[in-house]
Amino acid sequence: MKISDVARHAGVSPSTVSYVLSGKRSISDETRRRVLESVRTLGYRPHAGARALASSRSNVIALVVPLRSGIHVPVVMQMAIAAVTTARSYDHDVLLLTQDEGVGGLERVAGTALVDAIIVMDVELHDVRLPVLRSLGRPSVLIGFPADPTGLTCIDFDFEAAGAACAEHLADLGHREIALIGAPPAVYERGTGFAERTKTGFQRAAADRGVRALVRPCDPQDARSTATELLRDHPGLTGIVIHNEPTMEPLLTAFRAAGRRVPDDLSVIAIAPDELAERLGLTSIAIPADDVGAQAVSLLMTKLEGHEVPGATLLPPRLVIRSSTPEIPGT
Amino acid sequence: MKISDVARHAGVSPSTVSYVLSGKRSISDETRRRVLESVRTLGYRPHAGARALASSRSNVIALVVPLRSGIHVPVVMQMAIAAVTTARSYDHDVLLLTQDEGVGGLERVAGTALVDAIIVMDVELHDVRLPVLRSLGRPSVLIGFPADPTGLTCIDFDFEAAGAACAEHLADLGHREIALIGAPPAVYERGTGFAERTKTGFQRAAADRGVRALVRPCDPQDARSTATELLRDHPGLTGIVIHNEPTMEPLLTAFRAAGRRVPDDLSVIAIAPDELAERLGLTSIAIPADDVGAQAVSLLMTKLEGHEVPGATLLPPRLVIRSSTPEIPGT
DNA sequence: GATCGCCGTCGAAGCGCTTCGACATTCCCC
DNA sequence: GGGGAATGTCGAAGCGCTTCGACGGCGATC
Numbered sequence: 196m197k198i199s200d201v202a203r204h205a206g207v208s209p210s211t212v213s214y215v216l217s218g219k220r221s222i223s224d225e226t227r228r229r230v231l232e233s234v235r236t237l238g239y240r241p242h243a244g245a246r247a248l249a250s251s252r253s254n255v256i257a258l259v260v261p262l263r264s265g266i267h268v269p270v271v272m273q274m275a276i277a278a279v280t281t282a283r284s285y286d287h288d289v290l291l292l293t294q295d296e297g298v299g300g301l302e303r304v305a306g307t308a309l310v311d312a313i314i315v316m317d318v319e320l321h322d323v324r325l326p327v328l329r330s331l332g333r334p335s336v337l338i339g340f341p342a343d344p345t346g347l348t349c350i351d352f353d354f355e356a357a358g359a360a361c362a363e364h365l366a367d368l369g370h371r372e373i374a375l376i377g378a379p380p381a382v383y384e385r386g387t388g389f390a391e392r393t394k395t396g397f398q399r400a401a402a403d404r405g406v407r408a409l410v411r412p413c414d415p416q417d418a419r420s421t422a423t424e425l426l427r428d429h430p431g432l433t434g435i436v437i438h439n440e441p442t443m444e445p446l447l448t449a450f451r452a453a454g455r456r457v458p459d460d461l462s463v464i465a466i467a468p469d470e471l472a473e474r475l476g477l478t479s480i481a482i483p484a485d486d487v488g489a490q491a492v493s494l495l496m497t498k499l500e501g502h503e504v505p506g507a508t509l510l511p512p513r514l515v516i517r518s519s520t521p522e523i524p525g526t
Numbered sequence: 527m528k529i530s531d532v533a534r535h536a537g538v539s540p541s542t543v544s545y546v547l548s549g550k551r552s553i554s555d556e557t558r559r560r561v562l563e564s565v566r567t568l569g570y571r572p573h574a575g576a577r578a579l580a581s582s583r584s585n586v587i588a589l590v591v592p593l594r595s596g597i598h599v600p601v602v603m604q605m606a607i608a609a610v611t612t613a614r615s616y617d618h619d620v621l622l623l624t625q626d627e628g629v630g631g632l633e634r635v636a637g638t639a640l641v642d643a644i645i646v647m648d649v650e651l652h653d654v655r656l657p658v659l660r661s662l663g664r665p666s667v668l669i670g671f672p673a674d675p676t677g678l679t680c681i682d683f684d685f686e687a688a689g690a691a692c693a694e695h696l697a698d699l700g701h702r703e704i705a706l707i708g709a710p711p712a713v714y715e716r717g718t719g720f721a722e723r724t725k726t727g728f729q730r731a732a733a734d735r736g737v738r739a740l741v742r743p744c745d746p747q748d749a750r751s752t753a754t755e756l757l758r759d760h761p762g763l764t765g766i767v768i769h770n771e772p773t774m775e776p777l778l779t780a781f782r783a784a785g786r787r788v789p790d791d792l793s794v795i796a797i798a799p800d801e802l803a804e805r806l807g808l809t810s811i812a813i814p815a816d817d818v819g820a821q822a823v824s825l826l827m828t829k830l831e832g833h834e835v836p837g838a839t840l841l842p843p844r845l846v847i848r849s850s851t852p853e854i855p856g857t
Numbered sequence: 858g859a860t861c862g863c864c865g866t867c868g869a870a871g872c873g874c875t876t877c878g879a880c881a882t883t884c885c886c887c
Numbered sequence: 888g889g890g891g892a893a894t895g896t897c898g899a900a901g902c903g904c905t906t907c908g909a910c911g912g913c914g915a916t917c
Contacts, residue, residue, distance in 0.1 A: 197902095197903055197904085198903065198904060198905095199904095207866075207867085208867045208868070209867090209903090209904080210866075210868075210904095210906075211865085211866060211867075213906080214865090214905090219906085220864090220865075220866085221864065222864095222865065226866080238637075240634070240638045241903080241904070242579065242639050242902080242903050242904070243575075243578070243584070243639055244575045244576070244577070244579040244584060244903080245579045245872090245905090246575070246903080246904055246905080247574070247575030247578070247872095247904090248573065248575040248576045248579050248871095248872045248873065248874080248902090248903080248905090249872055249903075249904040249905040249906080250904075250905055250906085251872075251905095253574070253575060255621070258622070260607070262607060268599055268600040269599040269600070271603065272599050272602065272603050276591070276593060279622050279624050280626075283627065288621055288635070288640065289621065290620065290621055290622070291589070291610050291619075291621070292610070292619075293607055293610050293611060295611075296614065303571070304619070306571035307573060307577075308575060309586075416805060444775050444776075445775075474746060528872095528873055528874085529873065529874060530873080538897085539897045540873090540874080540898095541874095541875075541876075541877095541896075541897060541898075542895085542896060542897075544874070544876080545875090545876090545895090548875080550875085550876085551894095551895080552893095552894065552895065553895065554894085554895060554896090557895080557896080572873080573873050573874070575872085575874090576872070576874040576875090576902090577874055577875080578874090578902095579872090579873080579874070579875090579901095579902045579903065579904080580873075580874040580875040580902055581874075581875055581876085581902085582875095582902075
């Protein structure tokens with residue numbers, strides 16, 4: 196089943212069929228109708244390889260997903276799914292690459308023309324892939340911000356604004372001493388950026404409001420001790436932001452065990468998926484993983500079409516108030 | 527940079543270069559060396575589309591990932607990553623498809639020759655994609671078992687054996703009344719199979735050992751009430767198997783709240799990732815997601831090479847004993 | 858009524874690779 | 888020493904599509 200079969204069936208030339216299908220030249224309604232009819236009855240599907248060879252466009256984009264610890268898997272998956280769905284709406288497919296293919300993987304898929312463009316998730320501050328991406332000659336979009344984003348297109352959730360929004364909300368409610376319990380230390384050390392940015396926003400906003408602010412990284416297995424020590428050493432602490440999904444429940448349990456009730460004695464905000472926050476009844480800011488994934492693809496498609504896009508895109512946080520941060524906090 | 531450039535540089539014909547690269551005809555050591563040298567210095571990479579067109583093999587496989595609730599995302603992700611890694615070791619890439627592309631998606635990627643073969647995750651008992659997969663004319667492997675696997679290649683974790691192993695372990699320890707807290711009701715209703723199979727194995731093994739066995743589905747938000755009612759209505763219950771990751775911690779909390787201590791009053795086995803079980807100190811059976819993903823790809827590659835593979839592959843469970851199921855149970 | 862330009866269609870030339878058959882060489886065995 | 892097999896290389900044909908230039912026909916224009 197090839198394009199010449201369709202052409203014969205419709206009584207036109209192969210090029211006409213191609214033009215009907217691509218819309219790159221005007222075709223009379225009558226001819227178009229006949230061709231499409233033939234395509235349908237014959238069940239014709241253009242051969243992807245042939246198309247890629249002739250047009251030098253594969254209609255496939257690469258998505259590089261992270262593997263490492265400290266990243267939250269469901270969020271990654273959600274971005275990936277959103278990316279696939281969005282790519283499909285632009286008539287593109289998604290090739291899945293893992294982080295550990297590294298620079299070679301990028302060179303390979305770009306060099307063989309397997310993909311037209313690339314999305315890289317979980318970018319580090321000084322990612323070794325940055326120079327490659329700059330010189331690859333194919334459009335790319337990074338999810339996350341490196342130290343030097345010059346010449347690159349980056350998109351991410353605005354963690355800094357999220358950290359700030361949490362601090363401001365707590366300040367608005369009258370809290371004078373607040374804490375951020377963040378990602379595991381490893382994440383900070385790796386310099387992935389997002390953990391650092393939440394912290395920055397949190398501290399800046401707290402300072403602006405004259406509120407005392409503490410920040411603690413936290414490993415999942417240390418949840419209990421982190422909570423206990425924090426509350427013991429800072430008895431005036433009344434507001435807590437948790438940006439660390441797996442430790443969410445252990446921390447809440449530990450607060451209770453330490454004799455502090457949420458929300459009576461302690462107001463809590465989660466930076467976590469809505470589903471989890473909803474279940475726990477926590478005021479929260481969700482990472483809009485769907486939006487990040489979808490917009491990353493949209494940016495990429497815009498670049499593929501040869502248009503300019505902003506170098507940086509930050510998706511604003513949205514605070515959803517639940518019962519863990521009541522209007523009048525206890526103390 | 528094309529094959530003829532390499533050929534010229536090495537002083538041979540393009541076909542010789544092709545044969546060096548594919549190994550499909552014997553080439554003298556001397557010539558091979560020269561060609562490979564030229565490939566390296568020129569940085570040559572064959573054009574994927576051209577190769578696919580000429581050879582009618584794209585060296586890409588499709589992976590259809592599920593979207594629905596009740597499935598555990600990290601497990602899916604782990605399988606996907608393992609699939610990509612394994613596929614790369616066979617010099618193949620992975621195209622990511624979502625469940626909701628449905629039958630049309632399969633027809634599209636197979637029909638356009640975008641992919642050579644397909645892996646489908648999260649197969650339902652009466653999946654509408656089964657007839658399509660049978661008639662697609664391309665190799666496929668299912669992760670999960672439909673009601674009628676005739677003519678298909680299926681692989682999965684042996685949930686039935688896992689359920690049985692849990693019941694047997696508890697019986698061995700002297701428990702006379704045990705319960706399985708399973709997936710949300712929705713999963714059972716959908717007939718995805720795996721939930722049902724754990725239950726079957728659990729009940730059969732319990733019956734064989736003359737142990738009373740209960741089974742309860744459980745929604746995440748009902749963890750507390752499920753635990754409370756179960757313990758209230760069955761005071762003789764001393765062994766519990768939890769096959770439901772998100773409710774793991776809430777259930778344990780609820781047991782404690784109901785005055786039952788683990789492991790003194792209650793032995794608990796988890797069917798969950800090692801990481802979680804380890805953190806909670808629970809005896810457990812992990813779903814070997816890496817193995818499932820990797821073996822699915824291996825099976826697919828074997829089929830692609832034209833060899834026969836077994837119709838059904840079941841990966842055996844491995845029980846890891848931790849402190850939640852001590853030798854001499856309290857009661 | 859001749860001219861211009863546009864519209865719709867076609868033919869042919871590739872895109873870069875694989876693969877088949879042919880052709881030399883070399884080697885071995887009788 | 889000649890026939891046949893094995894070995895190594897080449898040329899050419901094509902894989903199925905896109906795209907460019909060409910061309911015939913037709914309405915608009917002066």
